[in-house]
Amino acid sequence: MPAVISGKVLVTGANGFLAYWLVKRLLEQGYSVRGTVRAQSKGIHLLETFKDYTGQLEIVEVEDIAKPGAFDQAVKGVDAIFHSASPVHLDADDPNEYIVPAVGGTKGLLQSVMDYGNSVKRFIYMSSCAAVLRFQAEPATFNEDDWNDTSVKEVQEKGRGASQASKYCASKTLAEHAAWAFMQDNKDKVGFDLVAIQGPWVFGPFLQDVAVPEKLNSSNLDWWDAVVKDKKDDEFLAHMGMEWIDVRDVALAHILSLQKEAAGGNRFIVSSGVFKWQDFVNIARTIDSKLPAGNTSYDPSKAVHHVRFDASKARRVLGIKYITIEEGTKDMLAQFKEKGWIA
Numbered sequence: 001m002p003a004v005i006s007g008k009v010l011v012t013g014a015n016g017f018l019a020y021w022l023v024k025r026l027l028e029q030g031y032s033v034r035g036t037v038r039a040q041s042k043g044i045h046l047l048e049t050f051k052d053y054t055g056q057l058e059i060v061e062v063e064d065i066a067k068p069g070a071f072d073q074a075v076k077g078v079d080a081i082f083h084s085a086s087p088v089h090l091d092a093d094d095p096n097e098y099i100v101p102a103v104g105g106t107k108g109l110l111q112s113v114m115d116y117g118n119s120v121k122r123f124i125y126m127s128s129c130a131a132v133l134r135f136q137a138e139p140a141t142f143n144e145d146d147w148n149d150t151s152v153k154e155v156q157e158k159g160r161g162a163s164q165a166s167k168y169c170a171s172k173t174l175a176e177h178a179a180w181a182f183m184q185d186n187k188d189k190v191g192f193d194l195v196a197i198q199g200p201w202v203f204g205p206f207l208q209d210v211a212v213p214e215k216l217n218s219s220n221l222d223w224w225d226a227v228v229k230d231k232k233d234d235e236f237l238a239h240m241g242m243e244w245i246d247v248r249d250v251a252l253a254h255i256l257s258l259q260k261e262a263a264g265g266n267r268f269i270v271s272s273g274v275f276k277w278q279d280f281v282n283i284a285r286t287i288d289s290k291l292p293a294g295n296t297s298y299d300p301s302k303a304v305h306h307v308r309f310d311a312s313k314a315r316r317v318l319g320i321k322y323i324t325i326e327e328g329t330k331d332m333l334a335q336f337k338e339k340g341w342i343a
Contacts, residue, residue: 015046017208037061082124238276287330
């Protein structure tokens, strides 16, 4: 399908951490945006934040994304879809609390687009590296050909007894599998193509209305606890981590995947590179010496990274360049200071 360089787009879950930045960047580039939220009250801050874009931003309520037909009205008259609405918390006992809305919401939205989204040219699914990686003892590098079917198997076998990480990973894997299966099953009926973006840990400045650090989204709260509040022990800081990306770069990747014709029909891993939590601690200390020192015996040259991602495809096709870990850390600390959370 052709690239979509202007027009009206739908962003589901528009009040989310990443979706906020996506809405911002879309508006800045001249797109009109229709954003869905689960309750109108959740859209108030969005409208206030982007009040300068009069007539460009519309907020609609979709209370239950897994309900059949939930998006039938929302998809009408838009040129592209960004689907970001999905559970991201890690505290559910029943894996279906993740899987049902993730899979049902994705399949239902695709069905609505096929039935009522006659002008839609591209559907961009906000997937995750959780749908790509596999938990294993030996270090490995994963690419877009990989799928996290091990987490799906664990959830199928253990149900509520599966790890929280596997429950979440299974939901992302099953939802993306469902999206590609839908496209294949309806290849003679759909008038749009599909792109899936897989990001790892996502950190960075937030646009949401967050009054206290405890209300941060889950990834930024982990960052706050590890880097600012010294809540993690030396073992954790030196050995835990994976790969990361700044939230602003994930938003950019989604928009580039809309604007590049060659992106259609592809999965893209986007990542700035590997980290251990102590890497962020060390960089933060160079910016503000009052912050915790963490594990002072940490040697980054000896760090073993069990999970790596090959993000070369996104660099090649989308042409994306990433915010550095130093710049991302600096911007997060600056926002925390602006909020009065650190001196």
